[in-house]
Amino acid sequence: MALATYVETSSPPRAPDGSAADLLPADLTVAYGPAATPVPGSVPLADFLATAGTLTHAERLVLVDQALLLLEGNYVHLPLKSAMHAVNPVQRLRLLRARLLRQTDATMDPERTFHLELSGVFHSVRDLHTNYLLPAPFNGQIAYLPFQVERCTDAGRTVYLVSRVAPGHDAAPFGVGVEITHWNGVPIERAVAVNADRYAGSNTAARLVRGVDSLTVRPLRLHLPPDEEWVTVSYVDAHGVHHELREQWMVAANAPAMADDEDVVTDASASMGLDLLADENARARALLFAPTAVERQYTAGAPDLDTRPVAAGGEVTTTMPLVFRARSVRTAAGTFGHLRVFTFRVPEPGAFVDEFVRLLGLLPQEGLILDVRGNGGGNIVAAECILQTLTPHRITPEPVQFICTPLNLEICRRHTDNPTTRVPLGRWFPSMDQAVETGSVYSSAFPLTPEDKANALGQQYFGPVVMVTDARCYSATDIVAAGFQDHAIGPVLGVDDNTGAGGANVWPHHLLRALRNTPPDPDTPYTALPKQADMRVSMRRTLRVGALAGTPVEDLGVRPDVRHDLTRRDVLERNVDLLDAAGALLAGRPVRCLRVSATPAVDGSLTVELVLRGLDRIDIRLDGRPVGTSDVGDEDLTVVVLASAGAGSVRVEGFYRGELVAARTESVSRT
Structure with missing residues (x-):
């Protein structure tokens, strides 16, 4: 069915006195x-729409009962949302259930009305992690x-x-x-x-x-x-x-998701922080406006990858075209790298971080514009692991907390001492068990990203970095923006007054059902949802570190250090004014260089070859132990230090006027 090619305009609107109102332009x-x-x-x-509308009365009751269970027994932000937005989603669900109990299959409301009411309850908490996901054929x-x-x-x-x-x-x-x-x-x-x-x-x-x-x-x-x-x-x-x-x-x-995390129970699936609406929107826009990128992402053939640094104005081919876009951009202040990260929703954090590091090495080293606008999040571990590559300082991942409820306590109890569990929750259990006596609202806080993993690679980029955000940044992207700011990696340039302010780890209904039913329990309160419907809930809230330690990210988000209003040129000319604003923040900031290679000798010594720029002192550590220090300038340097036969890594820390400004850790190569 196609619309006609011509439509006759209706009569023009009229003013309150009945006269013809001059509201439509004459040239329309x-x-x-x-x-x-x-x-x-x-x-x-x-x-x-002719194919929709098949939920029975009994199926509607199941959906409402399970929604009550999640919001009352699992939802970590319920006290915050009730206070900040003056809402009572639990009572709204009870009223909806009461109305359903007075209805039958013959007298129940149209299905659209039911979906509208149930969706409205979830929308009322203003939390893009906490969703009612419509059944077939909508999904x-x-x-x-x-x-x-x-x-x-x-x-x-x-x-x-x-x-x-x-x-x-x-x-x-x-x-x-x-x-x-x-x-x-x-x-x-x-x-x-x-x-x-x-x-x-x-x-x-x-x-x-x-x-x-x-x-x-x-x-x-x-x-x-x-x-x-x-x-x-x-x-x-x-x-x-x-x-x-x-x-x-x-x-x-819609285009398929980058990672299918909906039907698996793993530590990775329990570490998601994703605005599903933003993720769906991003894939829809790619499908509509960049179909070639969608095709490249899902084709079996590997692209020919660049091995040389990109020329000014050029673009680097990536193995993940729906995740990254890397290019060299000319701005009014100079030529810099521009690395766009569209999503953190990836199957495996390791491959994501490896590709991020590879792209960093091919971009201009004089400065980096890390652009996460529109990124709805994804794997929190993948997101937090990129921060270490941009700073010489140790990264402290954001900790997370459960809300203390009997249902959450039971889930953690079942995954505390079980050696085969795929989602270990033992760290949170003692404080939640103690809360039965103390009345504490929240559990103790621990990071999802292991601290060693968040620092395993160390710094890989030594130029200045600016992060660009907008109000579509959410969840894992809120977390990485908060970490970027909390660790003082560089300025945050925002095109909106705030990020999306989604500070939680989100769990879908199927994951909650599987965790509560391990080992199998006939009395589990979770039941299967009808017709491929689903629900998601903010399960563990995230807290900031550094100067704002303990501050929740939810509803507060990350305020930029510098604001830039998008202009007509930004919208129509590939963000030219925004990139100029980012370039101005990078210009004049010091650019460092620290390249390290270490070769052991048969006499037990270790030859460390260094390429240096922007440093005046280096300290050398072998397997964490200090073995030497030297004043330096902008020149190549070879240092010989004593080393034990089993030395596995060398870390070189670069200082300028007493401040740590660069660091690199390399494995000791052995023949």
Whole structure:
């Protein structure tokens, strides 16, 4: 079913006195979007909805009962959310259950109403970790319009521009750069505010960006389909002429996730911190606007990888095109590396960190722009392990806490002394067991990322670094941004007033069910969810370290050190002003160099060859023990030190005016 190619405008709106109101520009033209779809297999929204609506009354009761169990027995942020947002999700679920008990299959509300109510309870806590995931046929599907809208500042006013159009969508003069003025007849700022209020961002900036995102993409796994079957977009073209475009909502399967963490029970699956909505949105945008990258990511053939440093203005080929984009960028202040990290949702932290380090080595060493905008998180261990590569100082991973409830206590009890458990929880159990007597709200706090693992590689990049964030940064990305700031690695440059403020480790219902049922227990309160529905809950809250030690990340997030409002040039010219702002923060900061190779000799000595820049002293340690120190300058240096036959690693620490500014750890090579 395709829309017609022409629509006749309705009669113009009228003023309160009944006279014709001059609200529609005289030069307004109206057109329909093309019938072609950018995603194969797409169907109109109305056709898709004809397949929905099969939940029985008994299945609805199961969903409500399990939602009550998670929010009342597992949800770590319940006291915080009740206080900050004046909500009572548990009571809302009890009322919903009471209404269901008065209904039957014949008298129950339409399924959309049920989904709306249950989703509304989860949205009320404004926590993008805590979700009701809709059942089949909604899961895995996206509703979309074939273009993207972005908000920016132009000549002191806020505007909404079309920043990307899907390949094959030709509705000229509609295209990249046109300014949206109204959405279904509603002024665009008001339309965004209404959308923002529906979604679960924990602060104003987070809600606003999700209000913009949801204009054109709706992952149906997390949000109900749009109420309207098409939208009418009012816009102004490059010549100042007013137009309207009527575009039909389409539905298609989303691109696959980078890591399938939904059906496995491992320590990795229990270490996730992910805004699933942001992850779904990012894959949807890749599917719509970068189909080649999606194809490259999921093809079996390995790309030809670069082995030489990238030239100015060039791009480095990566094995993970949906995870990284690495390039050399020219800014007004000089040429720097720009490393975009789109997601931390990866199958295995080791491969992710290895690729991150490889890309660092091929980028300009004079300064790095680490850009995590739009990153909804993923594997917390993978995220925290990259921090060590950017600083000579030891990284302290963020600790996490459970809320003390009988249900959480029982889950931890079952995974305390079991040597075969895949999710060890023994560190948290004693404090939770003690809380039965003391009444403590939270358990003791311990990091998910082992401290040794967070420091195993050590510093790999020796130039200055700036991190770029926005309000879409969430979960594991909030954690890595907090760690970047807490360890004073470099300035945080934000295009919004805050990150998304998602400070938790999230567990899905199936993981909770599996952990509570190990060993098998017929009295487990968790039951299977119907028709591929699912739920997720913030299970362990994260706390900051350093100067803000003990401060929760949830709802507070990471405030940038420097703000930059996105401009029209940023939206339409690949972030040119933003990159200039980042370059200005890097310019003039010292660039260090510390390369180390160590070769043992038969007499027991160790020859350490060094390439140095920006240092005035080095200290050498073998297997953690100090063996020498030397004043140095910007020159290559060879140092011979005594070493035991079993020496396994050498660490060289570089200082400038008494401050540790560089460090490198290398294995001792043996023939």
